[in-house]
Amino acid sequence: MKPFQWIFLGLGATALTANSASKQKDDSRPNVIFLVADDIGYGDLSCYGEKTIHTPNVERLAAQGLRFTDAHSVAATSTPSRYALFTGHYSWRRNDTGIAAGNAGMVIRPEQYTVADMFKQRGYSTGAIGKWHLGMADKTGEQDWNGHITPGPSDIGFEYSYLMAATGDRVPCVWVENEHVVNADPNDPIEVSYTTPFPGEPLGKDHPEMLTKLKPSPNHGHDQAIVNGISRIGYMKGGKRALWEDENIADSITCKAVQFIKGHKDKPFFLYVGTNDVHVPRYPHPRFVGKSGMGYRGDALLQFDWTVGKILDALEENGLAENTLIILTSDNGPVVDDGYADRAVELLGNHRPWGDFRGGKYSIFEAGTRVPLIVAWHVKVKPGVSDALVSQIDFFASMAHLIDGNIEEGAAPDSRNALPTLLGKNKKGRKYIIEKANAISVSDGEWKYIPACNGRTFDNLTNIELGNSDVDQLYNLKNDRGEKVNLATQHPEVVARLKAILQKEQGN
Ligand code: NG6
Ligand code: CA
DSSP states (O other): OOOOHHHHTTOTTOOOOTTOOOOOOOTTSOEEEEEEESSOOTTSSGGGTOSSOOOHHHHHHHHHEEEESSEEOSBSSHHHHHHHHHHSSOGGGSSSOSSOOTTOOOSSOTTSOOHHHHHHHTTOEEEEEEEOOSOOSSSTTOOOTTSOOOSOGGGGTOSEEEEESSOTTBSOOBEEETTEETTOOTTSOOEEESSOOOTTOOBTTTOGGGOOSBOBOTTTOOOSBEETTEEOBSEEEOOGGGBOOGGGHHHHHHHHHHHHHHHTTTSOEEEEEEOOTTSSSOOOOTTTTTSSSSHHHHHHHHHHHHHHHHHHHHHHHTTOSTTEEEEEEESSOOOSOSSBOSOTTTTOTTOOTTTTOSOOTTOSSHHHHBOOEEEEOGGGSOSEEEOOOEEGGGHHHHHHHHHTSOOOTTSSTTOOOOHHHHTTSOOOOOSOEEEESSSEEEEOSSEEEEOOOOSOSEETTTTEEOOOOSSOEEEETTTOTTOOOOOTTTOHHHHHHHHHHHHHHHTO
16 A cells, blocks of 8 residues: 555645635635535435434534535436536436446537636636546547547636546546546556456456455446456556555545645635545545444545545635635435445444435435535635525536626526525525436425336345336425325326426426
8 A cells, every 4th residue: 555645745744824824815706615525425424413423524514604404416326416516507408418437528518618617717726626427538438548638627617637537436547637647657558448358457257356455246247347456347458557546545636635725725716526435436545444333435434524624624724714615515315335345234233324315326216316515605604504495506607606696698507596595695495406317306395296207116236216106206305205105196286387397497
């Protein structure tokens, strides 16, 4: 294992004083950080009431900010969720925003206008660090992993980027900084394929003895290329010098985020930090291992919490705590076994990652998309709890309103200004939200309607109820948070009202 990178990069010892002068004082141009967790559920953070895990740094943020109880991602998996977050365009309007492979082309096309473009155009420095999962280069399979991977994040508004292409469980297992693989070696070129194994490269399914860190769960399919004693989805060859080590992923992301904050303390910035925690493969740094009593999944939650703490510290140390708006959320709901034998199910005990909601990641039931959300901005947001109905689709327009109230013609077509709600000036939420897993749903906060659709009701691999049904479903979320009683036949008028909204939004 490499030395603990935090110390390695010399950041741990940096004794910045809390009053190191910041030139940033303009309230109309705060720094903005989108801190997006991966697969962290509504019940995974102690500030949401679960007593089984303690996440003190998220509590510290929640104590300074507004914690939302009815906040939603647009989708129940990462790619469509992040697509909507960055573009303000519903991912379900396109048929190519599903879970992206590690060699997928750019899902957000360069001509699209993103929230990062919006900030950049207003003079902000912009950065994207951590999990990307939105494709790189023009077309699938056409990346130059040994040269300039273009088009890339810089074409959709991110001036700086340090990213994993897709997920921890997908090749290539390398960091891509400013569109170049870090530590790429011309003598050991990287090749990636999602269709054809490379002759001579061992695969997890044939070489279980090489899986020294984690083994795949049966039948999930994470049994292809072996990187660092963990088999992944996809095939990869070369780039030995560039491969990440799973136990250092959180440190790398956190270091880069802290460096970005420090390096931009004199000018407003927009920073997206996508953590890898708690997506699979979960392989936290040894200093977190065994600390949760819940195995690697719980330990990875503590690691996430540590990242949050380091980011808050960096803001304080650089004199930016007062003038930075932080939005902490998750891309989709939780899953316990998502492909690796990490004993997460066995060690879960009484912990309920989904809180009191039904379903989980991949599901149209509430746990798929009802996510943690904390908005904090020093004196501008009065600490507390908001039950307003909010959707990540509105972050884009809200951020434009934060700065100057303008939004470019045609940009973020589905995004509405929710700034007063996000800042707690208003308890009024959205009139309705639309979400998509396999099924689509519309909810006004009280009633949720899921039209009949095709698809499995249950996923045996992850043990999650997906919410698909061949009959219409209607739930009253105020009386029935667990979506147990289908009231569609009792309340046809409510079904008709919500169906009309959905049809109008879908353009039919
Ligand atoms: C699924 C993977 C799962 C995870 C997910 C993406 C299988 C059986 N499962 O296809 O392990 O990688 O994709 O998760 O392949 S997400 O949070 O990035 O959307
Ligand atoms: Ca996710």
